[in-house]
Amino acid sequence: xxxxxxxxxxxxANTRVHSIMYQVLAALIPGTLASIYFFGWGIxxxxxxxxxxxxxxxxxxxxxxxxxxxxxLKDGSTLITACLLALALPPLVPWWLTVIASIFAIxxxxxxxxxxxxNLFNPAMVGYVVVMVSFPREMTYWTAPLGxxxxxxxxxxxxxxxxxxxxxxxxxxxxxxxxxxxxxxxxQVALEHDISSTRQSPVYGPLFGVIAGKGWEWINLLFLAxxxxxxxxxxxxxxxxxxxxxTLLLISxxxxxxxxxxxxxxxxxxxxxxxxxxxFFIATDPISASTTPRGRWIYGAGIGVLTYTIRTWGGYxxxxxxxxxxMNITVPLLDYYTRPKTYGDLEVD
Amino acid sequence: xxxxxxxxxxxxxxxxxxxxxxxxxxxxVAGKAQSRYVVPVQQHIxxxxxxxxxxxxxxxxxxxxxxxxxxxxxxxxxxxxGRVVDIGKQAVPHPSGMPADCIVIENDFQEQWVERNPVGxxxxxxxxxxxxxxxxxxxxxxLGGAVFPSAIKQTETNxxxxxxxxxxxxxxxxxxxxxxxxRAREILSGADIIAHIIKARECIIAIEDNKPEAIAAxxxxxxxxxxxxxxxxxxxxxxxxxxxxxxxTLLTGKEVPINGLPADIDVLCQNVGTAxxxxxxxxxxxxxxxxxxxxxxxxIKQTQNLEVLxxxxxxxxxxxxxxxxxxxxxxxxxxxxxxxTLSSDQLPVVKACNCLLVTTSDEIxxxxxxxxxxxxxxxxxxxxxPAKLLPQQIxxxxxxxxxxxxxxxxxxxxxxxxxxxxxxxxxxxxVQYYRSAKSEIWTLEAERKKSNHARExxxxxxxxxxxxxREREENLRKKRxxxxxxxxxxxxxxIDQKKTAIEAALARVKxxxxxxxxxxxxxxHLSADQQRQIKEADQRRRANGKESxx
Numbered sequence: 001x002x003x004x005x006x007x008x009x010x011x012x013a014n015t016r017v018h019s020i021m022y023q024v025l026a027a028l029i030p031g032t033l034a035s036i037y038f039f040g041w042g043i044x045x046x047x048x049x050x051x052x053x054x055x056x057x058x059x060x061x062x063x064x065x066x067x068x069x070x071x072x073l074k075d076g077s078t079l080i081t082a083c084l085l086a087l088a089l090p091p092l093v094p095w096w097l098t099v100i101a102s103i104f105a106i107x108x109x110x111x112x113x114x115x116x117x118x119n120l121f122n123p124a125m126v127g128y129v130v131v132m133v134s135f136p137r138e139m140t141y142w143t144a145p146l147g148x149x150x151x152x153x154x155x156x157x158x159x160x161x162x163x164x165x166x167x168x169x170x171x172x173x174x175x176x177x178x179x180x181x182x183x184x185x186x187x188q189v190a191l192e193h194d195i196s197s198t199r200q201s202p203v204y205g206p207l208f209g210v211i212a213g214k215g216w217e218w219i220n221l222l223f224l225a226x227x228x229x230x231x232x233x234x235x236x237x238x239x240x241x242x243x244x245x246x247t248l249l250l251i252s253x254x255x256x257x258x259x260x261x262x263x264x265x266x267x268x269x270x271x272x273x274x275x276x277x278x279x280f281f282i283a284t285d286p287i288s289a290s291t292t293p294r295g296r297w298i299y300g301a302g303i304g305v306l307t308y309t310i311r312t313w314g315g316y317x318x319x320x321x322x323x324x325x326x327m328n329i330t331v332p333l334l335d336y337y338t339r340p341k342t343y344g345d346l347e348v349d
Numbered sequence: 350x351x352x353x354x355x356x357x358x359x360x361x362x363x364x365x366x367x368x369x370x371x372x373x374x375x376x377x378v379a380g381k382a383q384s385r386y387v388v389p390v391q392q393h394i395x396x397x398x399x400x401x402x403x404x405x406x407x408x409x410x411x412x413x414x415x416x417x418x419x420x421x422x423x424x425x426x427x428x429x430x431g432r433v434v435d436i437g438k439q440a441v442p443h444p445s446g447m448p449a450d451c452i453v454i455e456n457d458f459q460e461q462w463v464e465r466n467p468v469g470x471x472x473x474x475x476x477x478x479x480x481x482x483x484x485x486x487x488x489x490x491x492l493g494g495a496v497f498p499s500a501i502k503q504t505e506t507n508x509x510x511x512x513x514x515x516x517x518x519x520x521x522x523x524x525x526x527x528x529x530x531x532r533a534r535e536i537l538s539g540a541d542i543i544a545h546i547i548k549a550r551e552c553i554i555a556i557e558d559n560k561p562e563a564i565a566a567x568x569x570x571x572x573x574x575x576x577x578x579x580x581x582x583x584x585x586x587x588x589x590x591x592x593x594x595x596x597x598t599l600l601t602g603k604e605v606p607i608n609g610l611p612a613d614i615d616v617l618c619q620n621v622g623t624a625x626x627x628x629x630x631x632x633x634x635x636x637x638x639x640x641x642x643x644x645x646x647x648x649i650k651q652t653q654n655l656e657v658l659x660x661x662x663x664x665x666x667x668x669x670x671x672x673x674x675x676x677x678x679x680x681x682x683x684x685x686x687x688x689x690t691l692s693s694d695q696l697p698v699v700k701a702c703n704c705l706l707v708t709t710s711d712e713i714x715x716x717x718x719x720x721x722x723x724x725x726x727x728x729x730x731x732x733x734x735p736a737k738l739l740p741q742q743i744x745x746x747x748x749x750x751x752x753x754x755x756x757x758x759x760x761x762x763x764x765x766x767x768x769x770x771x772x773x774x775x776x777x778x779x780v781q782y783y784r785s786a787k788s789e790i791w792t793l794e795a796e797r798k799k800s801n802h803a804r805e806x807x808x809x810x811x812x813x814x815x816x817x818x819r820e821r822e823e824n825l826r827k828k829r830x831x832x833x834x835x836x837x838x839x840x841x842x843x844i845d846q847k848k849t850a851i852e853a854a855l856a857r858v859k860x861x862x863x864x865x866x867x868x869x870x871x872x873x874h875l876s877a878d879q880q881r882q883i884k885e886a887d888q889r890r891r892a893n894g895k896e897s898x899x
Contacts, residue, residue, distance in 0.1 A: 342607065
């Protein structure tokens with residue numbers, strides 16, 4: 001008999017931070033595979049560069065801060081940041097852009113704030129916003145999805161574009177890249193071409209699938225599937241995705257119904273760009289999101305409103321990152337004013 | 350809006366692995382008589398009683414050893430007949446590990462009782478006050494673990510609902526389960542006495558649905574009673590449904606107000622063990638000198654429920670259970686969710702001791718106090734908190750010593766049930782942070798009170814001293830005046846006149862001296878040469894004087 005000292009409770013559930021993180025990573029797999037399928041080698045390069053740089057910079061800062069390196073790297077949070085960043089970036093961005101975004105995400109947005117658990121902003125989205133603001137041209141380097149193109153760009157072509165900015169043949173990079181469907185609609189609407197004519201135009205028509213962009217709708221559906229699995233496993237809270245998607249759906253439906261030719265349908269918005277990735281993997285990052293039940297409803301709804309606003313009337317192709325970072329700022333306030341009523345608190349509101 | 354819930358629900362809670370089968374299979378066994386009993390003076394919440402026996406004195410079984418002094422207090426009684434061999438500090442089971450006043454009794458094995466006069470069924474004709482006194486004098490306290498003096502709880506009358514708590518929601522513990530199975534009739538008898546004291550109109554006996562045998566036994570006793578007064582209510586097995594507030598909400602849909610009592614919403618809640626003890630006090634005039642203790646866990650050889658006398662050494666009980674297994678690591682008093690570890694087994698069984706859990710190291714996984722991951726704000730703790738708090742925010746403020754904010758986030762409404770810590774993926778020992786924050790706040794509060802008190806005392810003392818000084822001076826002056834008058838000497842005012850006269854004279858002298866230095870000298874009769882020499886000497890002196898002046 002040892003008479004060991006300990007504090008109650010002496011038992012606990014088997015959920016651990018790293019198991020949560022690895023479940024999130026696992027749920028990302030289907031959507032990631034779809035992204036690679038439709039957009040080719042570039043996505044893979046992004047993933048590899050981002051993962052490598054994120055892990056290295058995390059390790060370097062931890063070393064400087066004299067903190068244990070291995071356990072922190074093992075918790076999986078760095079990998080999630082790297083994956084989210086890589087999946088948000090266009091497939092043909094130059095390597096240094098991914099490097100800058102990764103370093104900024106980990107070093108500034110995460111470690112300078114104190115590391116895991118202390119970052120006010122979603123690191124991946126901060127990294128994305130920084131390169132989006134600094135290098136807007138490179139951030140349009142999307143290609144047409146497989147289906148609109150006959151085959152992937154070859155491995156060596158993609159390698160040369162990313163690492164040497166060398167475009168095959170004598171062509172300019174603009175002849176290879178292609179606007180995303182959402183961007184196409186926005187620019188065409190600005191030129192007073194309505195949505196249906198854009199969808200039928202010989203240039204942009206092939207980009208569209210059944211509901212939203214070709215490829216994009218599949219990618220979004222698979223992220224949705226991964227997200228639903230996470231909710232079923234109770235890995236993430238359901239309130240943020242539900243409130244975000246519901247808000248986006250209601251607003252986009254309101255405008256689409258009011259003007260069918262100018263505003264894309266609600267389903268288009270739900271299955272375009274980073275909607276589902278945001279709903280289940282970015283907005284649900286618990287550290288930078290609101291932590292109270294009511295606060296989470298407001299937080300999700302806020303991202304929905306901002307995303308729609310930036311997408312429709314803003315100057316950027318997608319509004320997710322800005323919406324998330326902006327709502328991150330409101331979190332301390334949200335948390336304070338949405339405290340739940342304590343047991344036995346009979347005061348009238 | 351008043352928060353209402355449909356009965357059958359409270360916020361949060363956990364489904365756990367219960368391990369009840371380890372100890373609920375066998376009937377309650379009587380503890381073996383020992384030669385020595387250590388009875389702590391304070392085994393309840395409130396003020397300790399006043400010791401009314403002396404070292405060397407012979408006592409009878411059931412004799413009162415301490416008398417309650419204050420309103421919230423409870424006496425303790427001799428568990429056996431014998432001799433008081435020591436009164437003093439002894440190690441007792443308490444989270445602080447601090448020794449406390451105990452009365453040590455050597456058993457004479459005569460089993461001689463004090464004179465007993467059981468009230469029996471006459472309690473029906475007695476008033477609440479008389480019955481409460483019986484409960485109080487029998488030293489009965491809440492046996493669910495809170496050990497709050499029961500008589501105080503029963504002060505309010507005309508309470509609509511009496512709830513008898515047979516929930517026993519903590520894993521491993523089965524003492525109430527066995528008690529309900531084996532002594533259902535006595536429990537209902539005790540419940541009837543409590544109902545009579547508080548003039549309750551209904552009585553609900555609540556039992557978790559993982560104890561079907563207990564439910565059946567109590568139901569059978571209720572049927573036998575036949576009055577329909579007792580209602581057996583099976584409730585879902587969700588930890589902590591046995592916590593008083595949560596149970597009340599579960600049954601009535603109402604919440605006990607913050608800083609309020611169950612009586613505020615017309616409810617009184619008492620544990621089945623308490624009801625049983627009250628039955629014994631009224632029908633057998635037996636004070637609370639024994640209780641049922643669950644000995645369980647993989648670390649003890651024979652898991653069972655023992656009915657042991659208060660004051661029996663835990664080590665002796667463990668020996669009766671076949672001793673510890675080789676890989677036993679922790680001795681926990683209470684359950685795995687809210688209990689605390691004991692650093693020795695040379696401690697007496699006390700009234701609060703419902704379970705002694707001996708665990709092996711693979712059986713328990715307490716959160717690591719040294720190295721836990723940071724909070725990732727996942728909110729799992731919010732989902733399970735039965736007090737509807739934000740444990741992650743309280744942790745944030747408690748760990749950064751922002752006690753004001755922690756209190757604002759209702760730190761003091763935390764019931765320390767451990768649900769948040771159980772689910773925390775970062776393995777943060779949250780409850781431990783709350784406990785230390787609470788005690789630090791209490792210490793600060795006490796210090797502030799103390800320093801306020803000290804400051805007030807200091808200021809009062811200063812004022813008093815000043816006052817005394819003034820009075821002394823006044824007295825002295827008066828005395829002097831009186832003395833002078835008696836002597837016929839000058840009164841104070843005359844002295845003053847003299848003083849001014851003297852001062853005026855001194856001033857005149859001074860003036861004269863000054864004018865003297867420039868007054869004409871008596872040198873007329875001297876020769877011119879002599880006068881010249883004097884003049885020169887005068888000038889030299891003046892010059893010197895000026896120099897020396899400078």
